[in-house]
Amino acid sequence: MNAREPRGPGNSTPIRWLDAPSSEAWLTLALAHPQELLVDHAHCERKAAHTALRLMGIYAMEPGLAEVLSPLAREELQHFETILSLLKGRGWRLRHLSAPPYGASLKRCVAPQEPERMLDQFLVAGLIEARSHERLGLLARHCPDEELAGLYRSLLASEARHFGVYRVLASRRFSPTVVNSRLRSLAAVEAQILGQLHGQPRMHS
């Protein structure tokens, strides 16, 4: 494995595959707006479940795909409900938040033709999980609100696992050279998108 393994601010765990760690500026913005960030994170969990279901619809016949994406989607929804209940407990509400450019920009990188399209969709979904993992780790370590830090800590492990699920889905269908090379290209774009901080506090600002 020869991908660079950058470290996040104060991060003691190497973040494999991400091309660059999150900036201090992102962490500062995120920590200054705990409520907005939590609401955005709820939407992220819902969207991640939706992505898994969308892929299950498109690639329903791929052997071994539905078997791993259906439990993944259920887990994302379980997290969504956990966050919803924490929001409720604080008198906070799920509300509409404008999306940062992150998702749409990554979507534009997806190849229009199969089978490259399938590979890209797995890898983009995986990279989003990897970035969520890195950022949840930062929030878990730096968030001064103990309850929120605990929540972020509890969600952390599954995001890493989900990256693994998408990577295995890719690896079972494409050669290691193709997967690793495309993953490195997409990871570079992903880091580039986040290189310009989006002004509003979001999980993927």
Next chain:
Amino acid sequence: MNAREPRGPGNSTPIRWLDAPSSEAWLTLALAHPQELLVDHAHCERKAAHTALRLMGIYAMEPGLAEVLSPLAREELQHFETILSLLKGRGWRLRHLSAPPYGASLKRCVAPQEPERMLDQFLVAGLIEARSHERLGLLARHCPDEELAGLYRSLLASEARHFGVYRVLASRRFSPTVVNSRLRSLAAVEAQILGQLHGQPRMHS
């Protein structure tokens, strides 16, 4: 409640809200193709989860909506996985099946403008669950394959509950007169669509 309560073939439980029971012809077709029907039912569970997630995306801010649709989607996915595992156990596979006209025809009934659009989407989703409940009941009673009959019996109750979830979502936002009148209209169309048997064995032929 003044909706007609027709009975299915050999059905001892009144099917509230459905405008007409399933025909003997559907049951005969369905029982003659257990494998194809089971695969189609797996797709139905996946699509039902997808519908719930789609509505959670569109109406994310509606109070109390995500709290009920997220567990509903998880339950549909759990059923999907149960069916998948039964298919696997028999050496059967999830495969692509052409969809009957049912879903697309019902979709065309959905009002283009809000708030009627929201009401229609809840009621259409609910009617599909109600029809699934009725048909699973028929399969549970008439399927000679004990394992399949048991599966259908185990899925039955939640479909009825899901109809209730959608009906409550509608009732919390619209007057009983509006909900009941629209439900009756949509139920009449739903029964009319199924009045012409689709030649291929599907849950909603």
